[in-house]
Amino acid sequence: MTTEEKPELKQFLDAVHQVHGYDFTDYSEASIQRRINHFLLLKKIDGMEELKKLVLKDEKLFEEFVQELSVTVTEMFRDPTFYLSLRRQVVSQLATYPVIKIWIAGCATGEEVYSVAILLREEGLLQRSIIYATDINQKSLSHAREGVFDIDHMKTYTVNYQKAGGKTAFSDYYTANYNAVIFDQSLRQNIVFSPHNLSVDKSFNEFQLIICRNVLIYFNQRLQNKVLNLFYESLCPFGFLALGNKESLLFTDKRNSFEDIDKKEKIYKRLG
Amino acid sequence: MLVIVIGTSAGGLSALSTLLEALPASYPFPILVVQHRGKEPRELLEQVLQEKCLLWIKQADEKEEILAPAVYIAPPDYHLLVELDGSLSLSSEKHVNYSRPSIDVLFETAAAAYGENLSGILLTGSNADGARGLESIRKKGGFTIAQDPKEAQYPVMPEAAIALGAAQQIWTLAEIKTYLTETLLNELHEEK
Numbered sequence: 001m002t003t004e005e006k007p008e009l010k011q012f013l014d015a016v017h018q019v020h021g022y023d024f025t026d027y028s029e030a031s032i033q034r035r036i037n038h039f040l041l042l043k044k045i046d047g048m049e050e051l052k053k054l055v056l057k058d059e060k061l062f063e064e065f066v067q068e069l070s071v072t073v074t075e076m077f078r079d080p081t082f083y084l085s086l087r088r089q090v091v092s093q094l095a096t097y098p099v100i101k102i103w104i105a106g107c108a109t110g111e112e113v114y115s116v117a118i119l120l121r122e123e124g125l126l127q128r129s130i131i132y133a134t135d136i137n138q139k140s141l142s143h144a145r146e147g148v149f150d151i152d153h154m155k156t157y158t159v160n161y162q163k164a165g166g167k168t169a170f171s172d173y174y175t176a177n178y179n180a181v182i183f184d185q186s187l188r189q190n191i192v193f194s195p196h197n198l199s200v201d202k203s204f205n206e207f208q209l210i211i212c213r214n215v216l217i218y219f220n221q222r223l224q225n226k227v228l229n230l231f232y233e234s235l236c237p238f239g240f241l242a243l244g245n246k247e248s249l250l251f252t253d254k255r256n257s258f259e260d261i262d263k264k265e266k267i268y269k270r271l272g
Numbered sequence: 273m274l275v276i277v278i279g280t281s282a283g284g285l286s287a288l289s290t291l292l293e294a295l296p297a298s299y300p301f302p303i304l305v306v307q308h309r310g311k312e313p314r315e316l317l318e319q320v321l322q323e324k325c326l327l328w329i330k331q332a333d334e335k336e337e338i339l340a341p342a343v344y345i346a347p348p349d350y351h352l353l354v355e356l357d358g359s360l361s362l363s364s365e366k367h368v369n370y371s372r373p374s375i376d377v378l379f380e381t382a383a384a385a386y387g388e389n390l391s392g393i394l395l396t397g398s399n400a401d402g403a404r405g406l407e408s409i410r411k412k413g414g415f416t417i418a419q420d421p422k423e424a425q426y427p428v429m430p431e432a433a434i435a436l437g438a439a440q441q442i443w444t445l446a447e448i449k450t451y452l453t454e455t456l457l458n459e460l461h462e463e464k
C-alpha cells in the first residue's frame with residue numbers, strides 16, 4: 001500500500017476545509033483522488049503542493065476546483081424500475097397528504113428532478129407538491145434551473161421514460177432547439193432549486209419523500225451515517241427515503257428506524 | 273498480500289469462465305473483475321459464472337472489504353474503485369472509454385493501492401479500455417499480463433495494451449491459468 005499519497009491528500013483536504021469551509025475530508029478517497037488528478041491535468045498544475053498553494057489563495061480557481069470535486073453525472077429516469085416502484089409503492093401513500101414535500105438531495109444538473117416532476121404530474125400530484133432540489137455545486141444548480149439538456153441524450157431518456165411507466169410521449173414535455181431541448185417551464189413551478197451542503201448544513205424542513213441517489217457512494221461510512229441521520233430527522237413519520245440501487249442503510253445507526261418498502265430499489269419508510 | 277485484477281469486454285464471459293473455473297474454493301488471492309456489461313441492475317453475470325466455479329463469485333458492494341477467497345465483480349453501470357484501506361468503492365462518474373464500469377478505473381485505483389502486490393490481467397475485448405490501466409499497474413511495480421491477441425476472441429483490447437508496452441507477458445489462457453494456479457500457489461507455499 002502506498003502511504004505517501006494518503007497523508008498528502010488528507011493534509012490538503014484539511015487545509016481546504018480550514019481556509020474555505022468546504023469539508024471533503026469524509027469523502028471516499030479513491031474518487032476524490034481521481035478527480036484531483038484530473039483537475040491537475042486539466043489546469044496543467046504540477047502536483048499536490050502547487051495545487052494547495054493555488055487553491056488556497058485563488059478564489060476563482062478554488063470555485064472551479066469545488067465544481068470539479070462535486071459534479072455528478074445523471075440521466076433522466078435513470079434506473080427505470082426505480083421510477084416504476086415509486087409509482088406503484090409510494091405514490092398512493094403520498095396522495096394521502098394535502099401538501100407533498102419532496103427533497104431531492106444532490107440533484108446535480110436536474111435530470112432526476114424533472115423526471116420526478118413528470119412522474120408526479122402523470123399521477124395527478126404535481127399541483128400539490130413542492131420539490132426542493134439541492135446540491136453543493138452552484139454551476140449544476142444553474143443548469144438545473146434552466147431545464148435545458150443536450151438533444152443527444154433524448155433517445156436514451158425516451159427509452160428510460162417508457163420503461164419507467166411513462167403515460168404519454170416523452171417529447172410532450174420538451175421543445176427542441178438546435179442541439180438542445182428545453183423542458184416545459186410549467187414543470188418548474190413546483191420546484192425550488194437551492195444550494196445545500198449535505199456534510200455541514202442542517203435539516204431545513206420535514207418531507208414526505210427524500211430522494212438521494214448515488215450521492216452517498218462518494219461519502220465514507222462516517223459521513224454516510226451523518227447524512228442518513230439528517231435524512232431521518234428531515235422525514236415525517238412514515239415518510240419515504242429512496243437511495244441508489246447499490247446503496248443501503250448498512251452504515252447508519254438509524255437502520256432499525258426504517259422498514260424496507262422495496263429491497264431491490266432501495267426505498268425505505270421511516271417508522272413512526 | 274497479492275491481489276489480482278482482471279479486465280475484459282466482448283468475449284469475456286468465456287475467457288473469464290476458463291480462468292475462474294480452474295481455481296479452488298480456497299484460492300488465497302482476492303480477485304477483482306471488470307467485465308463490460310449492460311446497465312440494467314441485475315446479477316446474471318455473477319450467477320452464470322458461479323454455476324461453474326468453486327470459488328465464491330459476488331457482485332461488489334460499496335465499502336466492501338476485499339477478502340479472500342472471493343471474486344468481486346463490478347456492478348452494472350457503476351465504476352469499481354479500490355481504496356487505499358483495502359475496501360471497494362463505487363462511483364457513478366461519467367463513462368471512461370465509453371464504459372461504466374471501466375477497466376482503467378479499477379486498474380488505476382488498484383495500482384495506487386497495491387503497488388507491487390498486484391497482478392493485472394487484460395483479456396479479450398473490442399475497445400481500448402484497460403490499456404492505460406494495465407500500464408499504470410506496471411509503472412507501480414505490479415505484474416502485467418495481456419491475453420495473446422492471436423487467441424483472444426476480440427484482440428483489440430489486449431493489442432492496445434501491448435502497443436503501450438503495458439504487458440510484461442503475452443500469454444494464452446492456458447498459460448494464464450498455469451500462472452494463477454501453479455506459479456502463484458507455489459510461490460505462496462515457498463514463502464511459508
